[in-house]
Amino acid sequence: MSNPRADRVRDVARLAGRSARLKRGMFLAEGPQSVREALVAHRERLSRGEEGLVTELYASQACLDRYPELAEGAPGVQTRLATDEVLSAMADTVNPQGVVAVCRFLHRPLSEVLDAGPRLLAVLCQVRDPGNAGTVLRAADAAGADAVIYSGSSVDIYNPKAVRSTAGSLFHLPVVTGVDVAELAAECAGRGIGILAADGYGTLDLDALQDASAGRRLGAAEKSTTDDAAGSATGSGDSYDLAAATAWFFGNEAQGLSEEEISLADHRVAVPVYGSAESLNLGTAATVCLYASARAQRR
Known part of the structure; x- marks a missing residue:
């Protein structure tokens, strides 16, 4: 031609x-x-x-x-x-x-993905930038997530820029589009899948959760101390077990998660920032969170 x-x-x-x-x-x-x-x-x-x-x-x-x-x-x-x-x-x-x-198009029905018994899900809520949408999908693929779910208000993952940003990962794992996050939260609750909201103002610290997970693996801490630090997916309001089946909620690049979306989560989790940066960008924060869960689940 x-x-x-x-x-x-x-x-x-x-x-x-x-x-x-x-x-x-x-x-x-x-x-x-x-x-x-x-x-x-x-x-x-x-x-x-x-x-x-x-x-x-x-x-x-x-x-x-x-x-x-x-x-x-x-x-x-x-x-x-x-x-x-x-x-x-x-x-x-x-x-x-x-x-x-x-x-x-290769997206799957939400019911099909959830019925497969996923351990790790990445959920994008009102993510508008195609580059970010693709980058998070690529990170989820690398972390071994079971699926990536896009809310109805998120960018089209089939946007050419989004497809390029996935670097081929779009073809590796199930993708669900046009999802109502409230419906998703209800479905996750019915299946015992915990929901974590990635939020800079979260009351739980991702480092602390990872330390507790490592303590359980290595037997380095007494059971009571470990329980107080992390607990389980269905534990108290200040605890969560990263090894549990989890759906991570990631929000809009500028505004983050809405109050309604945060209210659907079991916990708000902050990624600690040790330097002077105001915050992490969406792709980096999502990668850190997904790998934290993946490491805990795979150990």
């Missing part, structure tokens, strides 16, 4: 817009890393007898020469060579990395 004004090129480029994505149930994956992971997920779905994920793939010859695994394609995927001009017209970035894939 060499004509950047062709109808097919314009049709693909429209998926950079939310309305076109919602209408077609499709989104764009750009760059070798993201497309590679999309193809892996595509093949895994087919092996389970499910519908494939990738429908179309456009790549330059230079890209296929450098990443021959992309040239292998996958069953049901229409693969076409395209010039750099065509790829630039399709992609959302100014300098695309030589490959663009058209993918089907």
Whole structure:
């Protein structure tokens, strides 16, 4: 393909817009890393007898020469060579990395995710920046979380910038979108999943919770001291066991969690800041919190 004004090129480029994505149930994956992971997920779905994920793939010859695994394609995927001009017209970035894939939406129903018995969930409440939405998903993937859940007021995770920010992690773990957080909180309570609100003004200190978790693991503290420091997921108002099944609530970049969202949580947890920074950004705070739970659960 060499004509950047062709109808097919314009049709693909429209998926950079939310309305076109919602209408077609499709989104764009750009760059070798993201497309590679999309193809892996595509093949895994087919092996389970499910519908494939990738429908179309456009790549330059230079890209296929450098990443021959992309040239292998996958069953049901229409693969076409395209010039750099065509790829630039399709992609959302100014300098695309030589490959663009058209993918089907891959979010799951909330009930399906919760019925699977998750141990660690990342919940994004009113997160508006696509880069942050993707970065938190990538951190959740790295921490071994079971799913990432986006409230109905959060940014579209299929936004091209959000997809790029996940660096392929979007294709690794279940994603739930358009969730009502009050409904989610009720469902978590019914399943014994604790809810922690990441909040700079929290009454619980994440370091203290981690110390208590380490004390239990190593047997370094007396039982009474450990219980007073951390307790369990259903313990007193000043205690929580990080090893318990947990859903972390992360709020809006500027305002944080709303009072209503905080009220749905079992505890408010603060990440301590030892230097002069006013606070941590969303991606960093989420990473610290998710890894704290992951370490406690996996030990």
